[in-house]
Amino acid sequence: MDMPVNVPVDNPNADTEWNDILRKHGVIPEKPPSPTPIIEEAILEAQRRAHENRLEDKDLDELDALEDEEDEEFLEQYRKKRLVELSTLQKASVFNQVYPLQKTDYAREVTEVSSHAFVLVNLTSMGGNVESRVLSEIWRQLAPKYGEVKFCEIRADMCIEGYPERNTPTILAYKDGEIRRQFVTLRELNGVRTKIEDVEKVLVDLGAIKEGDLRLRKQDEDDRGDRETNEAEDDDDDDDWD
Template sequence: MDPNEDTEWNDILRKHGILPQQIKITQNDIYDSAVERAQEEESRRLENLDLDELDELEDEEDDEVLAHYRAQRLAEFNAQLSKEKFGELTQISKPDYAGEVTDASESAWVVVHLFRDSIPACKLMNRFLSEIAQQYRATKFVKIVSVECIANYPDANLPTLLVYRNGDVKGQLVKLDSLGGLRAKRKDVEKYLLGVGALDKSLRRSLSGEAEADSGDDSDDGGAKHSTYFDLSKGL
């Protein structure tokens, strides 16, 4: 006996709860299910389009649906712009330090370069940081003359990077030795900062004419574990 068969006996058994009630699928049910699947697929497709691609579909799609996704993309774009508010390496002085670094780090990562113009490695680091600042505009990059920041700070420790977040030093890179010295590349410094967590890779912008090979190998931890650590914050 087939319990799903539509017979008078089975109807009696269903009435007394011996067999479960028969679920009948109508043509309307099939149509509604197909429409729902199509709407879900269309939503997934539209969610992956940018503003320009949505504009191209203006004559093909429902205005209300497009307006919804366009507003969503604009909100995402504006949220990204609110994060990417820096974009350059700026020089500060000792009186600026608390506001430009410690206080600023409450809302964004801040990378500080202690430098001297007379030291080649510092010039190299300044060039790297200027380029990285253009790529990662959600991170604040500043430089300050070493002895102005910390009295009698030894040139032998330069260049020095201090990485701040939420008012605290989260990472220190002392000299370029661990990154290859004067043979270091921009991607080596970028890897170190990624390893510390100071850079948001999802917001990375490419420099004009940048080669893909120079973007760095993502396979390691950014070199943070190789840097020498000194407690420099006490002298600030």
């Protein structure tokens, strides 16, 4: 009767002639495939996609500036795509302001409208606490920027009798007749330091605006420009003291 033989193997994954013989006879398992080709293929695929999508976040002015660098037919495709996107936004941009609400109009102005658009309601403070003032200002800036979203505002105690002042402001996000998200005060955002981009992130998470929306990038560029301007002014002030 044949007895199993223990064959010494220093490193079963080593590329040696002895290991090849052992693998051939099933003594040791086949060597797992090297991950290197898979990694290299993934890198090449990522580079290919990045190259294909290199114009994805460019606006019309930026596309025009690339006329000498890109194929004209390729650029024209993106121009047409941007024009379609702009046209779609313009058609959907029907609100463009903050709508003050009355309790009697709530169902018509909020619940019914949410069947075809996102509606965000700010239940604001009776006494105008700091967070309520912060959110009201953000509402004022976001409403014309994202005209396809309806931004509404109503004093909390006029909407819900006895609503606690400490819970204001409260954000109610409606779609298809239902509350999809709510924030009681701005604690979950950034408190009194809440900025436009904090609420924009909520809009993206809700699906009210797309993650790659050019208007988001424009905001980032404006913020960077403001920071650079402020830093330059600070440098000038420092020079005055030299």
